[in-house]
Structure formats: structure tokens, C-alpha cells
Amino acid sequence: MGQGFGKAYEPEEGVNTAGNPSIHEVDGERRHVLRCTTAAVALLMGSHTLTAHAVAAVKGKPLGFTGVPVSSADALVVPPEYEAQVLYRWGDATGIAGAGAPAFSADASNSWQEQLLQSGMHHDGMEYFPLDKNPRHGLLAINHEYTDDGLLHSDGMKTWTVEKVRKSQAAHGVSVIEVVERGGVWRVMPNSRYARRITGNTPMQFSGPATGHALLKTAADPEGMRPLGTLNNCAAGQTPWGTFLTCEENWNGYFATQEKPNPDEARYGMRAKGFGYRWHEFDERFDAVKNPNEPHRFGWVVEIDPQDPTQTPIKRTALGRIKHEGATTTLSRDGRAVVYMGDDERFEYVYKFVSRDKVKPGGYKANKELLDHGTLYVARFDAQGYGRWLPLVHGEGSLTATGGFASQAEVLIKCRQAADAVGATKMDRPEWVAVHPNTGEVFLTLTNNSARGQGSDPARMADASNPRNDNIMGHIIRWREGKGQGSAGRSPDGDASATEFRWMHFALAGDPNAGKAEYRGSIKGDMYGSPDGLQFDAGGMLWIQTDVSTSAMHKGAYSGMGNNMMLCADPATGETKRFLTGPAGCEITGVTFTPDRRAVFINIQHPGETSSERGDPANPKAVSHWPDGPTGGRPRSATVVIRRKDGGTVGT
Ligand code: FEO
Ligand code: CA
Ligand code: CA
Numbered sequence: 001m002g003q004g005f006g007k008a009y010e011p012e013e014g015v016n017t018a019g020n021p022s023i024h025e026v027d028g029e030r031r032h033v034l035r036c037t038t039a040a041v042a043l044l045m046g047s048h049t050l051t052a053h054a055v056a057a058v059k060g061k062p063l064g065f066t067g068v069p070v071s072s073a074d075a076l077v078v079p080p081e082y083e084a085q086v087l088y089r090w091g092d093a094t095g096i097a098g099a100g101a102p103a104f105s106a107d108a109s110n111s112w113q114e115q116l117l118q119s120g121m122h123h124d125g126m127e128y129f130p131l132d133k134n135p136r137h138g139l140l141a142i143n144h145e146y147t148d149d150g151l152l153h154s155d156g157m158k159t160w161t162v163e164k165v166r167k168s169q170a171a172h173g174v175s176v177i178e179v180v181e182r183g184g185v186w187r188v189m190p191n192s193r194y195a196r197r198i199t200g201n202t203p204m205q206f207s208g209p210a211t212g213h214a215l216l217k218t219a220a221d222p223e224g225m226r227p228l229g230t231l232n233n234c235a236a237g238q239t240p241w242g243t244f245l246t247c248e249e250n251w252n253g254y255f256a257t258q259e260k261p262n263p264d265e266a267r268y269g270m271r272a273k274g275f276g277y278r279w280h281e282f283d284e285r286f287d288a289v290k291n292p293n294e295p296h297r298f299g300w301v302v303e304i305d306p307q308d309p310t311q312t313p314i315k316r317t318a319l320g321r322i323k324h325e326g327a328t329t330t331l332s333r334d335g336r337a338v339v340y341m342g343d344d345e346r347f348e349y350v351y352k353f354v355s356r357d358k359v360k361p362g363g364y365k366a367n368k369e370l371l372d373h374g375t376l377y378v379a380r381f382d383a384q385g386y387g388r389w390l391p392l393v394h395g396e397g398s399l400t401a402t403g404g405f406a407s408q409a410e411v412l413i414k415c416r417q418a419a420d421a422v423g424a425t426k427m428d429r430p431e432w433v434a435v436h437p438n439t440g441e442v443f444l445t446l447t448n449n450s451a452r453g454q455g456s457d458p459a460r461m462a463d464a465s466n467p468r469n470d471n472i473m474g475h476i477i478r479w480r481e482g483k484g485q486g487s488a489g490r491s492p493d494g495d496a497s498a499t500e501f502r503w504m505h506f507a508l509a510g511d512p513n514a515g516k517a518e519y520r521g522s523i524k525g526d527m528y529g530s531p532d533g534l535q536f537d538a539g540g541m542l543w544i545q546t547d548v549s550t551s552a553m554h555k556g557a558y559s560g561m562g563n564n565m566m567l568c569a570d571p572a573t574g575e576t577k578r579f580l581t582g583p584a585g586c587e588i589t590g591v592t593f594t595p596d597r598r599a600v601f602i603n604i605q606h607p608g609e610t611s612s613e614r615g616d617p618a619n620p621k622a623v624s625h626w627p628d629g630p631t632g633g634r635p636r637s638a639t640v641v642i643r644r645k646d647g648g649t650v651g652t
Helices: 023-045 162-170 263-267 408-413 415-422
Strands: 082-089 123-130 137-144 173-182 185-188 196-198 205-207 233-238 244-248 301-304 314-316 328-331 336-342 346-348 350-358 374-381 386-391 430-435 442-446 475-481 500-508 531-536 542-546 565-569 575-581 587-593 600-605 638-644
Touching: 082 173, 082 185, 123 244, 123 600, 123 638, 137 233, 137 244, 137 587, 173 244, 233 328, 233 587, 263 415, 328 430, 336 430, 336 442, 374 415, 386 415, 408 415, 442 531, 475 531, 531 587, 542 587, 565 587
Parallel strands: 123 233, 123 587, 205 314, 430 531
Antiparallel strands: 082 638, 123 137, 137 173, 173 185, 173 196, 233 244, 244 301, 301 314, 328 336, 336 350, 350 374, 374 386, 386 500, 430 442, 442 475, 475 500, 531 542, 542 565, 565 575, 587 600, 600 638
16 A cells, blocks of 8 residues: 555645554555445446446556557557557447438538537547446447537538538537447447437426526526536536436637626626637527526536436536536445536636435436535635535525525526635636545546736635646646544545545646756656546546647647647556557547446547647648548547457556
């Protein structure tokens, strides 16, 4: 064991080593938490999915694979003992039963109606749901975060039509596909009774405390109950009861509004022309001057039952309205659901939701209202490794009518303002959260924040938890829930419902050869920057994915870092090894395993992205021709499945 929790969470990180529990004590504690997380989740999942969480027999040593070097090649590079297979590219048929399977047109001339039956663009967070006793037959729920309209249409955005708006909306949302492996080869099942596409126009429902609130009512939905579509679905999560949580991140970019946005619009980053999607020109829903409440209908976590293609997706208002990066779910000691969520923007916050009720056996049917009742908290990271979860509950503290919050619904709809009011800690872009399957310890990526330290606002200066000004490299923080007594006594007990926690850094990212000391970081092993995707495998190894923006890649402090990558780290020792590097101009995101850990699925997002805003339709392969090669029409985001050539455990 590398570090016991008592030692790890001493107030003076790495300095004060007094009063550690003995290794035996820590072992006992680990075993206890194991019972509370992995095993409890398995029990709740029901019999067939027991396999999902039972740890498969593992042959080989964790981190035993051959690490790969940094790369600037236009290729996906995996260790020599592994093979990667492209499974589901933008434009590939989703396989919806009875709906047809239009082939992808390499010149991007598919109609919007065809796009509704094909993979969306820009794959992001993703979860695998086993279907039966065969661990290698299951469903993949895949987010399609956004579109590059320079590549989505044959002539890009040169002309602009209602059909192009519809195609862009159809290329957003989620895919559910059925996948199966035979003889080492995976395929997407055609005519699947599970397959579906959810888009920017799919009918949805609100549930939870904000449902029907005046701020959610529009002319098209006067009851404020039935929003349309989900957008900018970034990271995701899987619940212990078998549903997919998809998260609406930069939804503000789709709306046009007045030249000077009102304070609530400004707090969520809305601008006069949004991010230039131009949907409002043909779809008034996205004109916030005409439909000022429509933006309130985005920024939620959406629950989808992947097993039921007729289910109406539910926007869970109890989880707050932010720019949701992800929703990582675990269980408290007493069996309630705990959902960790980042709000990915500079100086935004980390949240968690603790359900009122316990998770029940019986899948989604038995847990349909679980995410509607509970307490939402936001994190305050204090000095010396202490932290506190601050409740966002109407009537408490300044969250009152005089403080600008007339009800719990308003606290949730104006969640960022509520978090401001309670004094949450401004973080360096909170991205993914991962919970250790055995210990319950929580890890969070803070991707970067070059604005840290600029200006004179003390809340924007480097602090204990965000320790570097001009933080272009990002970091990973870890915490353990519960009251920690430090050197005076026991370490925190790890109960996810706790209102206090003890934190420390896992790694400050960087290049040890960088000129400036603050860009060098503290990684033990292979270097990386801008960590984003984060996931544990069932064996407790931590997988880290990077999202260096195309404007920073290969330049300045990033000049030695190559393309975006995925690494694997041992949380006990910190040892980190690079597992893959992506093709030119992509980000690596989405990571999910089959229960037997013989395959890992990842997403290559936006291969070939240029440093300008959108691809050039006259020269779509300027940066990359991945994955179709030089004879293909344009680069395409894709889901890739990776396995050991000998069929062994991934990560060994
Ligand atoms: Fe969509 Fe925060 O990355
Ligand atoms: Ca992300
Ligand atoms: Ca990112």
C-alpha cells in the first residue's frame, strides 16, 4: 500500500506524519467501504448485472502494458500488445429497428432526416450497460456534445437554411446502440430494439422541485413541464439502478439574446450571438429575446433508461441548473444515491446531490423518483486539506426571498447564484469526477485556468486547492468524505453523504521539461496536461483523458506534449503510464469498460479540429483524415473499442 488515508489526509500534506492509523486499521476500513460500494451497487443492480460489478479474474499486472510515447501523428496509437477497432463514427447507422439505416455520405450531403437515424457528431461521455450474462453484449449510451457545422454540411455554413439547423440539432444529443463481440470483433447490431437517437428536439419532461415553475414556462409549453431536447451533452454517469445520466454543459452557446444580456443570462455566459450556431435565425426557440425562459430549460442532468427506447427522458431539476460536466453516482453508507457534478467553467464550483431515499432493488422502475428528492450541496475547499459541503436549501442562510430566491425552484434554476451566495470555492474548471470502486475516495479533474491570478479579486488568486496562478496545465484533486481528525485521531470514514471531507492533490499536471517552474507539475511517470475525462476501472486503476484545446496544442508549454491522450494511474502510488495517443486535432473523452474488463470503449472527439472555430468545408482534411484515411471525405468523431490482442484484462 502506498499511502494510508490517515497519512494522506494530514493537514500539512506530506509533512505531518504523526498519528497515522496502522496499515491493519486502514485495511479494515478499505474492506468496509468495499462492502458499501461495489458490493452494494451489485446487489441493487439485480442478478444479470451482478456480473457488471463482480470483479473478473484478472491476469497480469496493473499498468503492465507497454506505455506509448507522446505523438503528433494523425493516428490512434495504442500499446503494441493491444488493438483498436473503430466502432461507431459520426454518420454511421444507429441501427434503430424498422427505421432504416442510411449510409454516410462522405461529402456530408446526408439530409437532416437521415441524420436522425445516424450517429451524431462529437462523441463525448459514454456508459456501457451489459444486457445479459454475456459481458460482451450490451448497450452503449453515447453523448454527442456539439457540431462543427463547417464539416456537418457539404458547403459548411456558407449558405444557411432551416434544413441545416435541423441537421445540426439532429446531430446533437445521445445515441443508444447495441453492441456485441464475437471472435474478438465488435459490431453495432442493426435493427436493434434498444437503439435510439435522442436529439435537440426530443420531447422530454421536467421532474423535481422546479417543475412547472414560472421561469420554465414558455408559449409552446405554458405549464413548464415538457421541454424539448438536450444539448451539449458532455460527460455522463451511470446510476446503480441502470440508467444513463447525460449532462447539459455549454447550452448557453445555442441562444441569441439582447446585445446586453440581463444579469441572470450573463451569469451563465449568454451572449448576443451565442457561439455562432445561428439556430435562432430559423428556430425562434433559440432567440432568447422572444423566448426568455427557453434558456432556463437547459443546463440540467437528464435521466435516460437505455433499456426502454420509448421512455421520455427526464430533466432532474433537483440536481441544479449549471453547465453540467458529468454526474458520477455512488452510494452512501446507508444506501442513498450520491451524485457528484462539476460545473465546467473557470472559477465555477463542484456540487453533490444526496438523495432523501435509499436506492431500491428493481431497476429504474423502482427508482423513478429517487433523483427528485434530496439535498444539493456545493463544495468549499478550505486550507490545510479540510472541506465542507454547503447545502443549497431555500430558507437557509442567504437563500431567502430577500436574498433573491423566492423558493427552492429558484435556488435550483439560479444554482450558480445560489452557490455564489453561500461562499463556494471557485475552482479551475471542474470536469469529471471518479469514485474509487473499493475505497469510495473521490477524484476530480480541474482541467486548467489561465485566468487564475489575473486581476485583483482575492477569490481568483491561487489558493490551497487551486495552487497555481496561470494554471494552463490543470490538476487532479482527491478527497475522502467524512470528518477527519487528522493527527488527533481517525481518518475520514468515507461515507459519501458526509457534509465534511478531507482533500489533497493527486497530481499537478505539466511537463517536467517546461521552462517555467509552474508548468512542470508533479506527475509521477508520463506527463500530460489539461486532464478532463476520468474513470476508475473495477480494479481501482484511474484512467485519465486529456483535452488540450487546439489553440494551445503543440505550442508554448505544450510544445512537447503532442496530441491528446489517455493514461492509466495507480492511485495508491501515483504511478502514471500513457496508454494511448489520439489522431491530430482530437480530444480523448468517454471511457467505459465491459464488466469482464476485456474491452474498453473510448471516444475520439473532433479529430482534425483546426484552431479556428469551425472546419473549412473546402478543405475538410486539412488537419486529419482519421478514421477513414486519405480516401475518406472528412474526419469523423468515433467510438473506438480497444482490447488486448490475447484477450486479457485491459490495463495489464
Ligand atoms: Fe465538454 Fe467540460 O468538457
Ligand atoms: Ca469534458
Ligand atoms: Ca474539456
